[in-house]
Amino acid sequence: MWFSFLSFVILSTGLVQRLDAISSPIPPYTNYTYATELQPNLADLWWSIDDLRKEITFEFHINTTGWIALGISPAGGMVGADIGLGWIDQSGQLHFEDRYAYGFYQPMVDNTTQDWFGLQGREVNGWTAIQFKRLLDTCDVMDYPIKSGTNIVIYAYSLEDPVIIDGKATIKYHGDRRYTRAIPLQSYANPPSESKFTGLDYFDFQLHNYSVPSNETTYQCTVYKVPAKFPKRRHAIAHKAIIDPANIDIVHHMLMYECDPSAVFDDENLPSGICDDLGEVLMPCTSRIATGWAVGGDYINEFPEVAGYPVGGDFEIQYYVIQMHFNNIHQMSNRTDSSGMRFYLGNELRQYDIGYMTLGQISGATAIAIPPYDDRLVIDSYCPALAMQNIPPTGITVVAAFPHTHLQGRSVWTKIIRNKKAVQYLFNGDAYTFNYQFQNRLPQPITLYPGDELATRCIYSTTNKSVVTLGGEATSDEMCLHMFTYYPRMNNLHFCWMANSMEAWGRVTNDSIPLDYNSIVKWLTDRQWTRQSIADWQTFYNSTSKLLIYDNGGNIDFADLPKLPDYEDFEPYQCKKNTTDVDTALRPSKLRSLLKRMEITS
Known part of the structure; x- marks a missing residue:
């Protein structure tokens, strides 16, 4: 299908449990904005x-009476992790330490700058509860900043308190009592309890005992229609991903597309089968994304109280169309699946209709081609005022936002450009991790106006790959997409994408x-990549002419851009310590000196 490059965009994703799943018998000390059962x-x-x-x-609770620790990790492991560790002693006193994991051994105490602060703690019924705080960015090389986007949280615990020797705490190795979770700490959307929707009308778009092919990768597509028992316009106020419990290991994602209003099907025999085999039949249903789910995602997504999805x-x-991606790595032939999507309907229409807008690159080789062994390739796209002109006053x-x-992706962001000046991030997914993808609720809603333009950037690293990475659907391919949920819904604001122009490909291949x-794919895969050609590739992306593809009143329009538009950027964020802290800040040279004194080697 011509627009199959959309097939992996997911709206409703995350990896955090529902608020009603809290296990601890200890009530928290105060009310918090976010909560999750880890x-x-x-x-x-x-x-x-x-x-x-x-x-x-x-506030961190663990079912133990020994020490507990929570940290922020750059990559999900111990190396470079910034950790707060605490325990409650026999007298009920809280002890809390700022530690840093230089390698795969006991995290060292940061004796130069204390940036994690224990506030209060207690032990009740075999559980330990500790409240603590820190700055989002401490400007300390022995701390790791809590960035916008996905944060990798590590935690561990022991069955015993540390042993105090010469006034210093020595902790026993935690063994397998260690865990990793990825959470967008600055933009997490608390998923609701499903009990909130008890008694509401709902309908399901769901497979029924579908025989999953033994192929490693299967894209299955089925056309659905809202049941006739709902003859009046309704607002879906939430949707739930129904994942067949027998197939958690192979259901990779599902995506729902809206078909064009002109689409006509036989309601008694709606199309269903392998997506590629239904290419022409599904052409009216492949450019408008509605919603979806991906592996590791929260199962329920709720819309803002003022808006709902119209059906x-x-x-x-x-x-x-519901598109199901089965990732059958072991090529099993005995699986049947009944996964799908449920929509909960409100009793009354809300003020606004929900809409979705997707920015970035088309997912093909003409837009995305990343050389091997490249530690950082930046791919920019731009949605000009031409494609945003129908926004109401x-x-x-x-x-x-969903990046x-x-x-190979490492970061995704979109900036608002107003009068050729960047004014703010629409969303900054600075810390991006493929295995943990989230629907990021913006801390505060952001308004876009006529004339606004949007600049989107994806950053990649292929230091672990020996072959070129091209845009495409497979997990080994790449994408650059940034989807936003907004209201009121506009019928001419569904997508705004870019690709390198054919003229650009003619120049770079010397015709x-x-x-x-x-032919372009073959040229890219056959090319011998050198250090110089890899460096030159970034210049190609920065300076080449572009093809803009955008939605214009329900039609697909194209525009040629000689290059990416220029704009005046804002100053990048730089962490600044208070002047009183400058002398005590631990710089790299001081870190090496401290490690040497402690006889720690890397």
């Missing part, structure tokens, strides 16, 4: 962020190949 019957976490102080307060009645969309309100790349897709 591990059933073992670990719970609450947190709030003070935007003025740039400070985060945690049924006089709503112009009558048909939908009152603007549209953006409430959530998406595949395995040595036919300018068709397959």
Whole structure:
């Protein structure tokens, strides 16, 4: 399908349990903005962020009476992790330490700058509860900043308190009592309890005992229609991913597309089968994304109270496609699946209709081609005012963001450009991890106005790959997409994408190949990449002419851009310590000196 490059965009994703799943018998000390059960019957976490102080307060509960530790890790492991560790002694006193994991051994105490602060703690019924705080960014090389986007949280515990020797705490190795979770700490959307929707009408778009092929990768597509028992227009106020419990290991993602209002199908025999085999049949249903789910995601996504997703009645969309991606690595032939999507309907229409807008690159080789062994390739796209001109004078309100790349992606962000000046991030997914993808609720809704333009950037690293990485659907391919949820819904604001122009490909290949897709792919895969050609590739992306592809009143329009538009950027964030802390800040040279004194080697 021509627009199959959309097939992996997911809206409703995350990896955090419901608020009603909290296990700890100890009530938290205060009310928090966010809460999650990290591990059933073992670990719970609450947190709030003070935007003025740039400070985060945690409360961490674990089912143990020994020491407990929570940290922020750059890559999910111990190396470079910034850790707060605490325990309650026999007298009930809280002890709390700021530690840093230089390697795979006991984290060292940061004796130069204390940046994690224990506030209060207690032991009750075999559980330990500790409240503590730290700055989002401490400017300390022995601390790791809590960035916007996905944060990798590590935690561990012991069955015993540390042993105090010469006034210093020595902790026993935690063994396998260690865990990793990825959470967007600054933009987490607390998933609701499903009990909240008890008694509401709902309908399901769901497979029924579908025989999953033994192929490693299967994309299955089925056309659905809102049931006739809902003849009036309704607002879906939440949706739930129904994942067949027998197939948690192979259901990789599902994505729902809206079919064009002009689409007509036989309601008694709606198309269903392998997506590629239904290419022409599904062409009216492949450019408008509605919602979806991906592996590790929260199962329930709820919309803002003022808006809902319109379905049924006089709503112009009558048909939908659910695309299921089965990742059957072991090529099993005995699986049947009944996964799908459920929509909970409100009793009354809300003020606004929900809409979705996707930015970035088309997912093909003409847009995304990343050389091997490249530690940092930046791919920029730009959505000019031409594609945003139909925004109403009152603007549209953006409430959530979903950045998406595949395995090589490291960062995704979109900036608002107003009068050729960057004014703020629409969303900054600075810390991006493919295995943990989230629907990021914006801390405050952001309004876009007519004339606004949007700059999107994806950053990749291929130091672990020996072959070129091209844009595409497979996990080994790459994507650059940034999806936003907004209201009120606009029928001419669904997508705004870019690709390198065919003229650009002619220049970079010295017109040595036919300018068709397959020839470009062959040229890229056959090319011998050198250090110089890898460095030159970034220049190619920065300076080449672009093809803009955007939605214009339900039609697909194209525009040629000689290059990416220029704009005046804002100053990048730089951490600044208080002047009283400058002399005590631990710089790299001091870190090496301290490690040498402690006889620690890397």
